[in-house]
Amino acid sequence: MADKTHIENKDFPPCKLVCPILTDVREYVQLIAERRFKEAFAAIRKQNPLPGVCGRICTHPCESACKRGQVDEPLAIAALKRFASDGPWAAEYKAALAEKSSEEKVAIVGSGPAGLAVAHDLALLGYQVTIFEALPVLGGMLRVGVPEYRLPKDVLEKEIEAILGLGIEVKTGVRIGEDMKLADLFDQGYKAVFVAVGAHEDRKLGIVGEDALEGVVSAVSFLGQVNQRQDPNVETKVAVVGGGNTAVDSARSALRLGAKEVHMVYRRSQEEMPAAREEIEEAIHEGVQMAYLTSPVEILGEGGKVSALKCIRNELGEPDASGRRSPTPVHGSEFTLDVNMVIAAIGQAPESSFLSKEPGLTEGGNRIVTKDPDTLATPLAGVFAGGDAVTGPATAIKAIAAGKQAAVSMDLFLRGETLPDAAPSTEGETEKLPAGILERTTTFSRCQIQALPLKQRLSGLDEVASVLTEQEAVREAHRCLHCNLGARLDQEKCISCGACVEACPLEIPSSDADGKVAIDIFQCQACGVCAAECPVQAINVSLCPLGHVVSQVENALEQSEGADPRIIGLFSEYGNFTRDHLDALGRDFPQIVPSMVHGLERISVSDVLRIFQLGADGVFMIGAHAENQQFPKAQPLVEKRVATAQEVLDLLGFGGDRLILYTMPQEGLLEGSWIGEMIGRVEALGPNPLGKEALAA
Amino acid sequence: MSIQDLIEKTKVSFCQDCGVCTGSCPVSRVLPGFSPQQMVSKYVLSSDLGLEDEIFGDEDLWSCLTCALCLERCPSKVEYLDFVRAVREEAFKAGSRRTFAHDGVMQTIIEMQRKGLHQNKTAWAREAGRVAEEGEYYLFVGCLTYFDAIFKDMGVSPLSSASNMLKMLNKLGIEPVVSDEERCCGHDMLWSGNVDAFKELASFNIELIKRLGCKKVIFSCPEGYVTFKTAYPLYFGELDFEVIHFYDLAGKQLNEGGFELAPVEHTVTYQDPCRLGRMAGIYEAPREIIESIPGMNLVEMEHNRENAVCCGVSCWSNCSSYSKQIQMDRLKEAQATGADTLVTTCPKCSIHLACALSSSGMEMKVKELTNLMAEAMGV
Secondary structure, rough: OOOHHHHOOOOOHHHHOOOOOOOOHHHHHHHHHHOOHHHHHHHHHHOOHHHHHHHOOOOOHHHOOOOOHOOOOOHHHHHHHOOOOOOHHHHHHHOOOOOOOOEEEEEOOOHHHOOOOOOOHHHHOOOEEEEOOOOOOHHHHHHHHOOOOOOOOHHHHHHHHHEEEHOOEEEEEEOOOOEEEEHHHHHHEEEEEEEEOOEEEEOOOOOOOOOOOOOOEEEEHHHHHHHOOOOOOOOEEEEOOOOOOOHHHHHHHHHHEEEEEEEEEOOOOOHHHOOOOHHHHHHHHHEEEEOOOOOEEEEEEEOOEEEEEEEEEEEEEEEOOOOEEEEOOOOOOOOOEEEEEEEEEEOOOOOHHHHHHHHHHHHOOOOOOOOOOOOEOOOOOOEEOHHHHOOOOOHHHHHHHHHHHHHHHHHHHHOOOOOHHHHHHHHOOOOOOOHEEEEHHHOOOOOOOOOOOOOHHHOOOOOOOOOOOOHHHHHHHHOOOOOOOEEEOOOOOOOOOOOOHHOOOOOEEEOOOOOOOOOOOOOOOOOOHHHHHHHOOEEEEEEOOOHHHHHHHHOOOOOHOOOOEEEEEEEEOOOOOOOOHHHOOOOOOOOOOEEOOOHHOOOHHHHHHHHHHHOOEEEEEEEOOHOOOOOOHHHHHHHHHHHHHHHHHHOOOOOHHHHEEEEEOOOOOOOOHHHHHHHHHHHHOOOOHHHHHHHHH | OOHHHHHHHHHHHHHOOOOOOHHHHHHHOOHHHHHHHHHEEEEEEEEOOHHHHHHHHOHHHHHHHOOOHHHHHOOOOOOHHHHHHHHHHHHHHOOOOOOOOOOHHHHHHHHHHHOOOOOOOOHHHHOOOOOOOOOOOEEOOOOOHHHHHHHHHHHOHHHHHHHHHHHHHOOOOOOOEEOOOOOOOOOOOOOOOOOOHHHHHHHHHHHHHHHOOOEEOOOOHHHHHHHHHHHHHHHHHHHHHHHHEEEHHHHHHHHOOOOOOOOOOEEEEEEOOOOOOOOOOOHHHHHHHHOOOOOEEEEEOOOOHHHHHHHOOOEEEEOHHHHHHHHHHHHHHHHHOOOEEEEEEHHHHHHHHHHHHHEEEEOOOEEEEHHHHHHHOOO
């Protein structure tokens, strides 16, 4: 939920800041990086009741904001979300219900993303929720607007089922406004109502032939038919007018349903097209022909049917109110497109029949109005509204955000408390990284999402994009730059010794003429090498705070009573290994107590000694293979610390040979021979000289 | 012991609120709000009100360097250091901990020595000179080997100081016993309130020397020396061996012509370590040694002997920007003498001042006296 105090918190990473529901992207990306997929799903799901949906169709403003995009390409955040949501672990998720349920009833009008989100959140708060849906199916535009090849029905259904499983009542086929008025809901004992009826009415093209000819359809009804498996009577040659996602969806659907030729007619150039970039690219790839800078003038007919679309070319003039350059027709540039079907997709609005029956919601306009955009309260007492019906056609994530926001408002309203103040806008551009940082950052290419071959795509409605494999997802998650989880310097502690300045592989810390050190957290990628190097612990890296590695090992040791000898394996999470590798290690080598670390750069000499103090007989420090190393320049410091720790272990009589530094193979955690080597060394040196005492302490 | 009792025992109740302690305190000069005098009145008040938890949670308790400068000047002879040490002991029992520097690596090394380890820390001695399995003399090396491993990048060499000392002892015909079983003297544990750890380490050492039958124990580290000399008897009664500081021994030998010294041209100034100076009263021996080296020009800093200023950190704890300020002030004082070398007789002073020096841009060296002597003796 858009919590004001959090938004003002500059600690937010760009991805979170721009997400309408402030998704904690870093959290689940990091969990994927650590191969903790079930927890990654839980992290997403607790905030977002439609993770599989968003993993597929979200417009992911987070990716546009992603700092990695300045280095090479943004993190494939949506693909990672889908990976976390598609796995078998997702079924194990249990929502945390309120301890006490309330007797109060709330009604939700509409079951699109906004309605589902508000229903979910209010049900979790313990309210008795009923959803009223005009259509026979749930999901709103997700169901009847988004084509299956982008969002398979079973994915949506599974997520809706999980939401309904919280004890939500559903009444489909009930059209509020017609079958029942909003006021009736209050008479039936509902104490608050959320109206999220969406924008299901297409704007008219307003050109000759539109109403008279057979073969002219609105995109909403066209997609509605496609998505409800009704035959939309697709002709061989189709023109889709419009440049938004609905237009692209219509064009790509038409191709799949038998059209031989599909043209998209858009009045501006590709650059101004509001549809998602990748959607446009896919459409072109599938064979959709683009007529940019083109406006329809008239639909021509023969025998009552569409025979052609007469168009005119445009040129772009001065920017209009929307900031986009406005198209001006070029005199004499008329031409005709030989088509026998025209799909109008130039924008949608809430259904006028609904608005006319509930005039209190609109104040005469063609959308529902809210008194306050932050509380989503309408002029009618107890009635809240959100989603496309209020904003006009927007994204699923914005609708979910509205639903979540409304849930908070409605809860406060029902408890008789004051509604909250404005939540500041979260839109904006990510600050630019300095050129030096871009240069010094190791690049890793973005994952390639496997797509269905063209032939298979066009013969049905199968999902085009594949889910990432475990290896791909983990590797992608490792591309995260850990914005704002990096080094924070405590000036009071800092002794201006310059150790961090020397150590940083990205050369971020700087020291002024007076020796005052500054570390720009915006640039920092949280390798942690400085924190382990700082003599006074003036630096804390929140991704891996001081002492974290040792407490991790402590936990791992507690869970491995039987291991003898006890060999601690500190594995860099950046290696190319899977859960299977980890499981196999546990099975084949019970002596190894594995502990995954955020890279060896974070481990201090003291950490290593403390691990021996905990009773380890041997310690492996296993760094990622050179190909996967994020901070190769920090490697000499890691080696130096290992050498120092070995020297101290020798002096203490432990034997420095008990500590070995290795680099992981290209794939997998370790070479089997290493274990024999270590066991040999431990046998030669004897058990940890601190013995069992160490464990007791 | 209750704080009330400690107040009585350490004569804290004699405090006249004159503020001389705070005026003298190097920490008070740099750390806003830190004042030994106010600490005393605050603790007395908290104790009267039964608010001991507030005392234990007070960060100032751990900020005191225990450098003993205030003690030197207190007109009422309040035993402030004993008071701080005793309150720390109570605070430690109550779970309060100080902030370790270097990620607590030295504390970990010390803690590990509480257990039944057989260390391997005397190999250097066999390489550097002649040592005996048993005999009259025992050379207490303490933590120098560990310091060397951890701080070798600092441009100081704690172990070379030990090697040089051994070579000089050999020259005097002394072949001391060194032992892998020796533990840390316990100084840092004692001054950090961890008295149990101190006692364990101390009894290890006392038993060891007893077992070896040595009668004279030689130290170069002022902390080891003062801990054996004053703290061990406090907890374990009179020791059946003599505790000797190397500089006392070397000083006497110099007077008697036991050493031949080649000229070394340097202008040096001398940093009195608090443990050797104010706590052990050894001020002149190191100076006499320096002055006996031909070519050596000793110039005094403004604050010297009883008035010398601490190196800024104690017990590898609570190092911060304030410590650095103390160190920089001291280095500037040293620089003002025109000396090219700052000589110390404490490995920790040497490490701390070298650390501050490394980022100061000053053209000065920090050197331990043993190394300077070795240079003059050509060992």
